[in-house]
Amino acid sequence: MRNHQETIPTPAGLFTSGDPVRAWTVSTTKPISYQVSFAPRVLDPDNPALVSAGATTGAAARSTTGGARTRRLLVVEARVYELYGDRIRAYADANRIDHTMYVLPAHERLKTMESVFRVAAAMDHFGIARRCEPVIAVGGGVLLDIVGLACSLYRRSTPYVRVPTTLIGLVDAGVGAKTGVNFGPHKNRLGTYHPADATLLDPSFLATLGRRHLSNGMAEILKIGLIKDRCLFDLLDQHGERLIAERFGRTAQGGGPGDEVLARAVHGMLQELQPNLWEHQLERVVDYGHSFSPTLEMRALPALLHGEAVSLDMALTTVVAWQRGLTDASRRDQVLNLMSRLRLPVWHPLCEPGVLADALADTVRHRDGSQRLPLPVGIGDAVFVNNLTASEITSAALLLREHQRRRDTAREARHA
Template structure:
C-alpha cells in the first residue's frame, strides 16, 4: 500500500501557492520459504525444478544454476542429470567461491552469466548451489541485476544450511572489511538438504557447528544440551543420522533454523540494531579477515563467543561451571577458543569497528547463563585483555587443537 501526501496540512495549495514537496510512504510485503527438502537432486523430486518460479512460467522451464567449483566436482553430474530428467533448459555456471574471492569481481562473473543466458526478470529464478560465500555472492548479483531478480538457494555446507542460507542479507568483502558491500534481498525459496553434508570434511562441519552453538547459547538451552551430549557424534557422522542419530539430527537442525528465523523475522532490514543473532559477530569479522586464510568464519565466531563468555563470567552473568561447560563444548566440536590475534590491540580495533557498524554504540550481546543474552554498552579494553588471558590459559591447560 502506498500513500502520497503533500508536505502541508492545507491540501494542494498553501497561501495560494502550489505545493512543491511531497512525502511518499509505502510498504512492501516480504515473504520467502525455507524448508527441508531431502534428496533435492533426485530426478523424481520436483522441488528444485519448480522452486521460486510462478506457476505460469515459461515452458520448458529455463534455469541458470550457479554451482561452486568443489560442489560441481562432487555433484555436477547429478545436477546436470537432474536438469535433463526434469526437462529444464539450463546452463551451469561454475564459480570458485571462498572468503578471499568474495568480491565484486565474483558478483560481476555471475551477472555476466545471467546476461549470456538471457534471464527473464521475474519468472526465471537463478539457482545458487554451494556454501555461504557463493549464496551471498549470487544473492548480491541478483539484487542488482535489473534492480531485483529472484533466486533460489541450495546450501551445501552446514553454515549455509543454518545461517547463510536462511536470512535476507547478501554481501561481499571490500578491502580488509568483511561483508562491507551488500543488500537485503532474500531468496524466494531455500531448499535445505542435509545429504550434502555427507561429503563435507570435519573442519567445515565444525565450522557450521559454531553458528548452531550461537543459537543455543543466546536462546535455546535445550539445543545446548543436545550439542553437549551428541555434538561429537553429529560431526563424526556428518549429520547423516546413522545408528539411531536421525532424531537428533532433525531436532538440532530444526531448532537451529527455527531459532534463527524467529529472530530474523521481525527485523529483516535491521532497523533495530540490538540483535541477539549478532552474538559471536562483534570481534569475529576483524579476526577472520586479519587471519585469512587461516580461520574459517565459524572458527572466528567461536573465538568471539569464547571471549564474550569470559567477559560475562567476570560480570557474574555466567557461572564458572557454565563457562567451563561452554568452553568444553566448543573444544568437543573441534572449534578454537583462543588465537594469537586475540590480543588487546586487535580486539580494540575490532570493537571500534563494531561500534561504527552499530551506529555509535557497542550493543554487545553477552550470554546470561546458557540460553539467554543481555546487551551491554560498556565493555572496556581491560575486560578484553583479561578475557584473552583466561582463554589462553584454558587453551594451554586443555591442549585444545585450535588454530594458534
C-alpha cells in the first residue's frame, strides 16, 4: 500500500502511477534579516539614514540620486510630535519625501487593538504600497509595538522602520521581533513576530526625555547586566546616576561611558534574541524581570511604568537568589542599592502574597506549564528554576518591604 502523505513533489515527479496522494506536508523556510544600528542625528536633513531605511534597492537609489520622490507614512507619538514635528517635516521636505504624518497618542492604557485599527486606517487612507513604502514609526516602546502589530496585519505583512525616542525603546522595545498590545487585564496578550526592516537608534532623543523615563529604561539595561554582563553592571554602578542626570549627553556625540552602556545593552539583548527569535525555546534569560512584572504593571496602571515593574520583579528574584545561596548578602545589597540610586522601586504595596501568586500562575501558563524562572547567580550569570515556592516569594517581599521602610525612615531623618 502506498503512503498517502507526502511532501509536495517536484514538477518532475508530479505525474506518477499508483493511488493519488490525499495528504501533504508543506515545508518551507523563511529567512529573516533586519538591521539595528546607531544613527546619530537621524533628523539631520543631510543624513540619508531615515529616507533609505527599509527601502528596496531601486527606491533607495532614486531617493539618494535626486530622482523620483519617495512616499512615506510617518506614525509619530503625540508628545514626540510636539517636540520634533517641525524637524521631521523639514527632513521629509529636504529629502523629497511625499509624506503624511499621523499623530498617535500612545501610552500603556492606549496599547489596545483600537490603536492598531487607527494605524491601519491611516495606512489605508495613505494608500501605502505593500513592499516598497515602509511605514516609519517614531516614538517610545508602546507606539513601536502598536505600529509593528498593525504592519504585521495589514496585507498580512507590511514593512516598517522603527525610530525609538525613549531609553526603553533604544535598548529593548525597538530591537526585537515581537509586537503586541494589551488585552483585558493582560499585558501584550495579543501580538505577532514581525521585526522592523530597520531600527535606527539615535541617543540624542534622550535630551528631551523626562528623568523618570530615563530611570524606566535603566531597568532593562540593568537586567542585561545582572544576568549576562558584569561589566555592564559595573558601568551602571559607577556612572548610572550621572548618565541619568546628563540624559546620556555625551553619548549623543559619541564616546564616554554612556556610549558603551547603550552598545553593551543592545548587543546583549540581540545576542540572546537572535538564536531564539520565535521563542521556540521557552527558557530565556531575557525573561529575567518579567515573571511577576506583567501582572504588577497592569494592576497598578497608571502608577507603574514598565521598567519600574521590571525593577520590582528583579528585586524580588535577587532576594530569592540570596535565600537560595546563589548570591551573597553583599551582592544582594549592591543590587538593591543600585536600583535605588537609579530611582527604581524595590517594593510596592501590590507585592503581597495573593498578587504575586497570581502573577506566577499566569507566567507558568505563559511558559507552557513550567516556571522556567531565571534567577541571578552572583552578578552577570543566571540559572533557571522550576520549584519556586509561595513561602519564598512571601519572605522575599517582606524583606523588601522592611528594606523600603528603613530607607524611608532614613530619608525622613535627613530632611527633618
